[in-house]
Amino acid sequence: MELESIKKIYAGYSKVYDAIFKRFFYPRIKHAVHSMGIAPGDKILDVGVGTGLSLPLFPKYCKVTGIDLSSAMLKKARQKAKKLHLDHIELLEMDAMNLNFPDNTFDKVFISHVVSVVPDPYKVMSEVRRVCKKGGRIAIVNHFKSKNKVMAGMEKIFNPVSKKIGWRSDLCLDEFVKKAHLHVDKKYKLKKIDLWHVIFATNHK
Amino acid sequence: MSINKELLEILACPKCKGDIRLTKDGSGLICDTCKLIYPIKDDIPVMLIDEAIAVD
Numbered sequence: 263m264e265l266e267s268i269k270k271i272y273a274g275y276s277k278v279y280d281a282i283f284k285r286f287f288y289p290r291i292k293h294a295v296h297s298m299g300i301a302p303g304d305k306i307l308d309v310g311v312g313t314g315l316s317l318p319l320f321p322k323y324c325k326v327t328g329i330d331l332s333s334a335m336l337k338k339a340r341q342k343a344k345k346l347h348l349d350h351i352e353l354l355e356m357d358a359m360n361l362n363f364p365d366n367t368f369d370k371v372f373i374s375h376v377v378s379v380v381p382d383p384y385k386v387m388s389e390v391r392r393v394c395k396k397g398g399r400i401a402i403v404n405h406f407k408s409k410n411k412v413m414a415g416m417e418k419i420f421n422p423v424s425k426k427i428g429w430r431s432d433l434c435l436d437e438f439v440k441k442a443h444l445h446v447d448k449k450y451k452l453k454k455i456d457l458w459h460v461i462f463a464t465n466h467k
Numbered sequence: 468m469s470i471n472k473e474l475l476e477i478l479a480c481p482k483c484k485g486d487i488r489l490t491k492d493g494s495g496l497i498c499d500t501c502k503l504i505y506p507i508k509d510d511i512p513v514m515l516i517d518e519a520i521a522v523d
Binding site for chain 1: 471474477481484510511512513514515517518
């Protein structure tokens with residue numbers, strides 16, 4: 263999918279995103295941020311910060327840089343940050359496949375609901391590994407293709423539809439981990455039947 | 468929310484990956500090598516090559 267179409271889709275979402283998606287996404291986002299082991303002074307990169315659902319969760323003793331491709335979504339995130347006096351947050355409009363930071367800038371990277379909406383998830387992950395320090399932690403929340411045959415069949419049917427609304431549902435977790443060169447510490451679902459995985463990896467470089 | 472100095476120091480030009488600096492009026496970030504200005508809209512720097520403005 264072209265970046266321009268992604269921007270258009272998310273500009274439309276920005277108005278209703280919090281109302282609709284908060285219910286689905288927030289519990290895993292909250293769990294993942296709280297489980298990242300954020301230490302005082304940590305520099306955190308939030309890739310695909312969107313409307314900033316995650317922002318109030320980051321402790322004030324860390325520094326967070328949030329990036330997103332959608333200016334409409336970022337506007338919402340900025341309003342949230344201002345309203346809640348989140349002075350430890352910086353926001354930038356940036357392409358996740360071309361991160362404009364030097365190597366080894368961040369201690370931890372949070373990347374939620376991004377790898378299935380970008381044109382090249384592996385380019386994103388190679389950029390994430392580059393800007394994250396060696397030994398740094400990478401937390402991913404995302405949907406991956408189900409191993410359950412019935413669910414996988416359903417997803418296959420819906421894949422063309424999901425592509426139109428801005429995400430693909432055919433990304434396979436094991437293949438993703440291998441091709442993204444991730445050293446996974448933990449990967450699990452919050453509930454037994456859940457569409458989303460939570461993954462914690464260490465950046466071995 | 469004004470742009471943080473520390474962040475400005477680490478930010479690179481999306482095109483050449485070189486240094487960028489704040490424009491005199493503070494309305495954007497300029498790359499002297501590429502002669503491009505990345506505008507700051509609603510306090511948010513737009514670090515996208517497609518949306519950069521060429522400097523005369």
